[in-house]
Amino acid sequence: MSEPVPAPAKLVAEDLHKSFGDKVVLDGISFSVADGESLAIVGPSGTGKSVLLKHLIGLIRPDSGRVLVGGQDLWALSGFEQNRLRRKFGMSFQEGALFDSMTVFENVAFPLRRSGHSPAQVRRRVRECLDIVHLEGVDDKRPAELSGGMRRRVGFARAIAHEPEILLFDEPNTGLDPIMTDIIDEVILEMREKTKATIVTITHHMPSARKIGDRIAMLFGGRLLFEAPPEEFLRSRDPAVRQFVEGRAEGPLTDGIGEVLRKPLPEVS
Amino acid sequence: MRLFEVLGGLVLRVLEQIGRFFQMLGRTAVWAARPPYDVPELLRQMVRVGFDSIPVVFLTTLFTGMVMALQTYNGFERFHAQGWVGSVVALSLTRELSPVLTALMVTGRVGSAMAAELGTMRVTEQIDALTSLATEPVQYLIVPRVAASVAMMPLLVLMGDAVGMYGGYLVAVQLLDANPVTYVDNSFKYLTVHDDILSGLIKAAVFGLVFSLIACVRGYDTRGGAEGVGRSTTQAVVSGSLTVLLTDFFLTKLLF
Numbered sequence: 001m002s003e004p005v006p007a008p009a010k011l012v013a014e015d016l017h018k019s020f021g022d023k024v025v026l027d028g029i030s031f032s033v034a035d036g037e038s039l040a041i042v043g044p045s046g047t048g049k050s051v052l053l054k055h056l057i058g059l060i061r062p063d064s065g066r067v068l069v070g071g072q073d074l075w076a077l078s079g080f081e082q083n084r085l086r087r088k089f090g091m092s093f094q095e096g097a098l099f100d101s102m103t104v105f106e107n108v109a110f111p112l113r114r115s116g117h118s119p120a121q122v123r124r125r126v127r128e129c130l131d132i133v134h135l136e137g138v139d140d141k142r143p144a145e146l147s148g149g150m151r152r153r154v155g156f157a158r159a160i161a162h163e164p165e166i167l168l169f170d171e172p173n174t175g176l177d178p179i180m181t182d183i184i185d186e187v188i189l190e191m192r193e194k195t196k197a198t199i200v201t202i203t204h205h206m207p208s209a210r211k212i213g214d215r216i217a218m219l220f221g222g223r224l225l226f227e228a229p230p231e232e233f234l235r236s237r238d239p240a241v242r243q244f245v246e247g248r249a250e251g252p253l254t255d256g257i258g259e260v261l262r263k264p265l266p267e268v269s
Numbered sequence: 270m271r272l273f274e275v276l277g278g279l280v281l282r283v284l285e286q287i288g289r290f291f292q293m294l295g296r297t298a299v300w301a302a303r304p305p306y307d308v309p310e311l312l313r314q315m316v317r318v319g320f321d322s323i324p325v326v327f328l329t330t331l332f333t334g335m336v337m338a339l340q341t342y343n344g345f346e347r348f349h350a351q352g353w354v355g356s357v358v359a360l361s362l363t364r365e366l367s368p369v370l371t372a373l374m375v376t377g378r379v380g381s382a383m384a385a386e387l388g389t390m391r392v393t394e395q396i397d398a399l400t401s402l403a404t405e406p407v408q409y410l411i412v413p414r415v416a417a418s419v420a421m422m423p424l425l426v427l428m429g430d431a432v433g434m435y436g437g438y439l440v441a442v443q444l445l446d447a448n449p450v451t452y453v454d455n456s457f458k459y460l461t462v463h464d465d466i467l468s469g470l471i472k473a474a475v476f477g478l479v480f481s482l483i484a485c486v487r488g489y490d491t492r493g494g495a496e497g498v499g500r501s502t503t504q505a506v507v508s509g510s511l512t513v514l515l516t517d518f519f520l521t522k523l524l525f
Contacts, residue, residue, distance in 0.1 A: 026418065057400075058400075059397050059400055059401070059402055079405065080303070083403050083404075083405055084403070086400065086401065086402075087403045089403075090399060090401070091398070091401035093394045093397065093398055093401075094394065095393065095394065096397075097393060097394035097395050097397065097398040098398075098399070099395055100393075100395070110402060110404075111402045111404075113401065114305070114403070114404055115403075116305070158398075158402070159401075162402070162403075168401075179444070206517040
């Protein structure tokens with residue numbers, strides 16, 4: 001499915017399968033992301049985008065298939081070695097997933113303190129990271145006191161604190177207003193510039209995917225339907241891709257649902 | 270047929286929980302042995318489990334000792350054995366009542382909090398975030414809580430022993446006009462450090478392990494939002510308390 005890439009592959013998914021009970025969520029997913037490349041994975045809600053992302057960092061174990069990080073098979077490692085490999089990752093979660101018992105400063109400092117940096121190093125690096133995401137004067141606030149956009153950015157700062165080589169973003173701008181959505185996209189681009197990290201972003205927001213991704217892949221029905229650079233993706237004639245890009249209610253993505261929607265509403269007597 | 274289905278399902282769930290308990294016990298032991306050792310977090314948890322539980326344990330054991338003295342006096346008076354009230358209070362407190370009641374109170378107070386805290390962290394993806402930051406959640410969250418509980422329970426029970434015996438003394442001497450010298454003398458006459466006090470403290474440590482690990486696992490395995498957190502918290506207290514009572518019987522039977 002993936003095109004041959006010139007740079008060595010940083011992150012590879014090989015034929016991932018995953019079911020929860022009898023619900024198949026991933027049905028043979030393969031892709032590879034080159035070093036320094038940014039891949040955006042789009043798709044309607046509830047198609048297992050987050051599940052896919054959690055496979056890449058080893059939060060969920062695939063039923064079959066492999067995840068290769070810099071050539072190393074994630075699930076061939078012991079729990080201890082897996083943990084070490086995860087230092088290469090930084091992940092931003094949907095609602096931020098900040099530690100609510102800690103202040104903003106402590107949240108960003110967390111990965112640094114865990115890897116034994118000196119207090120002075122920690123302070124300097126936390127300042128750097130909060131600068132990158134344009135947050136000032138919130139060091140001593142608790143996550144509950146922040147707005148959604150701020151929480152998201154603290155999550156970013158925490159994800160890049162230990163200078164990871166791979167960044168994963170789970171719906172970075174869901175639930176934000178259009179302006180904040182664009183600001184978040186800008187922040188992600190800046191982070192990319194400064195960290196030179198390999199990036200995988202999950203989103204259902206087409207403009208973001210187009211802005212952030214070097215390539216866009218579409219996930220539906222447990223498979224990657226289509227994968228292309230943004231311009232080509234937008235021009236695609238694939239009916240499912242067209243439906244998603246144009247944001248229509250009717251089409252192959254909503255086969256069953258479309259029928260229901262077209263039915264006339266029952267008369268109320 | 271339906272009955273067998275329900276019963277079978279119940280048995281399977283219980284077996285699954287037991288298996289999960291021992292699996293997590295193994296993981297906790299393995300991760301406890303590995304660096305980094307988070308001493309500040311361990312101390313914080315020891316304060317939460319131990320120091321903060323002092324008032325509850327104090328009142329529980331005080332009144333238990335008092336009511337023990339009242340009841341046994343009432344009974345023993347019928348065959349003129351009032352002199353032995355002190356011994357009975359001391360033995361039953363150190364061997365049985367102080368460890369079990371302390372464990373039940375701490376399960377309710379601390380176990381529920383542990384399950385709710387870890388459960389909330391699970392449903393808000395904070396546990397996933399820990400993993401993503403190369404921090405093993407079992408090591409960071411469960412190890413300090415279980416270690417603190419195992420360490421603090423015997424201390425709480427030791428305090429409970431003393432408080433309960435004092436409660437018994439108060440009632441016997443002040444309320445029932447027992448002779449203070451004979452009461453104290455009888456209290457310690459048959460009480461042995463090794464068989465009675467130590468056996469109670471060993472029980473306490475095991476109870477600490479049991480209730481804290483059950484609470485942590487229930488919280489860790491939480492599914493399904495706010496409702497799931499509520500369910501985990503209830504389960505932590507219910508299965509924690511029941512397991513403490515069950516363990517108590519077998520410990521008493523096997524060891525002492």
